[in-house]
Amino acid sequence: MASHPPDPRLVATVADDALRLEGELTVWTLGQLPPEVEKAQRLDLSGLSRIDTAAAWYLTGRKREGVQLDGLTEAQARLLETVQQAWPQPETEPARPSGWHQLLERTGRRVAAFMVYMREIAEYLGRFLAALARGIRHPGDFRLTSLVWHCQETGLRAVPIVALMSFLIGVVLAFQGAVQLRQLGAEIFVIDLIAISILRELGILLTAIIVAGRTASALTASIGSMKMNEEIDAMRTLGLNPDMVLILPRVLALVITLPILGLISNISGLIGGALMSWIELGISPSTFRYRLLAETSVDHVIVGISKAPIFALIIGVIGCHAGMRVGKDAESLGAETSRAVVNAIFAVIVADALFSIFFAEVGL
Amino acid sequence: MSENIIEVRGLRTQFGRHVVHDGLDLNLRRGEILGVVGGSGTGKSVLLRTIVGLNQPRAGTVRVFGQDVGALAGPAREALERRWGVMFQGGALFSSLTVRENVEVPLNAVPDLAPEVRQGLAELKVSMAGLPWNANDKYPSDLSGGMKKRAGLARALALDPEILFLDEPTAGLDPIGADAFDRLIVELRDALNLSVFLVTHDLDTLHACCDRIAVLAEKKVLVSGTMAEMLQVDHPWVHEYFHGPRARAAMTTGRAKE
Numbered sequence: 001m002a003s004h005p006p007d008p009r010l011v012a013t014v015a016d017d018a019l020r021l022e023g024e025l026t027v028w029t030l031g032q033l034p035p036e037v038e039k040a041q042r043l044d045l046s047g048l049s050r051i052d053t054a055a056a057w058y059l060t061g062r063k064r065e066g067v068q069l070d071g072l073t074e075a076q077a078r079l080l081e082t083v084q085q086a087w088p089q090p091e092t093e094p095a096r097p098s099g100w101h102q103l104l105e106r107t108g109r110r111v112a113a114f115m116v117y118m119r120e121i122a123e124y125l126g127r128f129l130a131a132l133a134r135g136i137r138h139p140g141d142f143r144l145t146s147l148v149w150h151c152q153e154t155g156l157r158a159v160p161i162v163a164l165m166s167f168l169i170g171v172v173l174a175f176q177g178a179v180q181l182r183q184l185g186a187e188i189f190v191i192d193l194i195a196i197s198i199l200r201e202l203g204i205l206l207t208a209i210i211v212a213g214r215t216a217s218a219l220t221a222s223i224g225s226m227k228m229n230e231e232i233d234a235m236r237t238l239g240l241n242p243d244m245v246l247i248l249p250r251v252l253a254l255v256i257t258l259p260i261l262g263l264i265s266n267i268s269g270l271i272g273g274a275l276m277s278w279i280e281l282g283i284s285p286s287t288f289r290y291r292l293l294a295e296t297s298v299d300h301v302i303v304g305i306s307k308a309p310i311f312a313l314i315i316g317v318i319g320c321h322a323g324m325r326v327g328k329d330a331e332s333l334g335a336e337t338s339r340a341v342v343n344a345i346f347a348v349i350v351a352d353a354l355f356s357i358f359f360a361e362v363g364l
Numbered sequence: 365m366s367e368n369i370i371e372v373r374g375l376r377t378q379f380g381r382h383v384v385h386d387g388l389d390l391n392l393r394r395g396e397i398l399g400v401v402g403g404s405g406t407g408k409s410v411l412l413r414t415i416v417g418l419n420q421p422r423a424g425t426v427r428v429f430g431q432d433v434g435a436l437a438g439p440a441r442e443a444l445e446r447r448w449g450v451m452f453q454g455g456a457l458f459s460s461l462t463v464r465e466n467v468e469v470p471l472n473a474v475p476d477l478a479p480e481v482r483q484g485l486a487e488l489k490v491s492m493a494g495l496p497w498n499a500n501d502k503y504p505s506d507l508s509g510g511m512k513k514r515a516g517l518a519r520a521l522a523l524d525p526e527i528l529f530l531d532e533p534t535a536g537l538d539p540i541g542a543d544a545f546d547r548l549i550v551e552l553r554d555a556l557n558l559s560v561f562l563v564t565h566d567l568d569t570l571h572a573c574c575d576r577i578a579v580l581a582e583k584k585v586l587v588s589g590t591m592a593e594m595l596q597v598d599h600p601w602v603h604e605y606f607h608g609p610r611a612r613a614a615m616t617t618g619r620a621k622e
Contacts, residue, residue: 027474
């Protein structure tokens, strides 16, 4: 049997009370069995030239139902015996609760998982602060090269996209504000609109969102792939503290660079707004500058930039935590990376809302 | 012994300027378990991948069931691929599917097979590969290394292949698990009339289940023959391999078992 005929053949004929099968009974012909086979109480199999485990599985199943099998060769009977021995033994599974019970259980699990998540985030924040304190007390343990490198990666490399985005936001604000304020004859207030919204909220918030997307995913991916590779376990056995080596430089780099990025974002947003005001409303750059300095309080800038280190901590801690949660398989790396980005952006926006309430209460 | 089911002639494989095989000849006979051994980097796994068509050889022919693997395409190639099963080193299970669904993947190619038949067959193969019933619904990430290999074996056996390719089946298993796997391979060969192409480093496996051994060295099959013949070979690497302290230990346990 060097090669099979192109179409394996199976013929079933009824003789007396028995059903006679001829040809090949394999996984390929199992579907061709005629419906009479189900009723037959005796199967004559002497005409079968070849059977495989699929056929043996089927025949063993029939035999268990009490059907008599005739005419098997010795080798075929042995195969049936092998299958009989390997017959899957189902285990009874515990009954699953249904309806309300299941809904409640799922909700409870989600809530518990959220609490655990919050606790772990707090733990990682604590680990970062402890590492920072240790870095201050023992400057020798501090990895300056690593910090500089991460500042370059998360800060310098993000400047073009942050600047461009803020510039465009400034342009959009000026344009939309001009359309609305012109109806009231209050074009000049477009400067206040741009200055307050960019300096206080949008500049830093959008920067944080971009950095969350860029850096949180990068943190998770870099730490996660080290985790997958057991590099972090290797570090521990070599007496290196992952908090000092991995978490401290990464999060500290974010805390240092995010305010700078926020400042760049503010400036380029104002430039975009000023440019559009000039083109659209004829407000000259010197008027823009004069009104900006005279009417806009510096408090707005302080409010805006003071949020940056907190956003940086949120992004860094969430990213590092997700990286440490990566398991042994590549699938968890992907899942954790996307979860880190979503959580970081969400947390940044929630924190921004809390800041708004806080500053409103304080009166800044 | 009977006909050659795989015939490799004058095989040359190279990656860039790095020649892995040059003028390699190899036979696999029907019904035998052939162990392929060789030092690290001698291209054992590459040879397996070339035979099943995952690597394109530079020169030479690979004939399986008398057909040239490189020249086949389309339906003829698919028909040939259904007649062999490959178990990769880590099991290579599809991570988004459960074990049962993994084993059902090759069965999906069979026309008019009822879903419950497919499921029953998959469960039978899982059981034949020595996995417990509750492994069926687990995902690969929940399985240990040995269980992944067994699940990979179950998938390789799904369509009752005539040739089974095993890449390092016992690497990374504990001695008890490796021993059980060796016995499983021999049992399956006897029950299903398989021919097995087995790449291994494991001397115990060679002793326990291989009918013939092919040694890869110097870019070709240096020698092939039974274990007894291997012990007579006067090549320094082969001598070192089969007479080293590990080999002696494997030999004594192998004898004790018999």
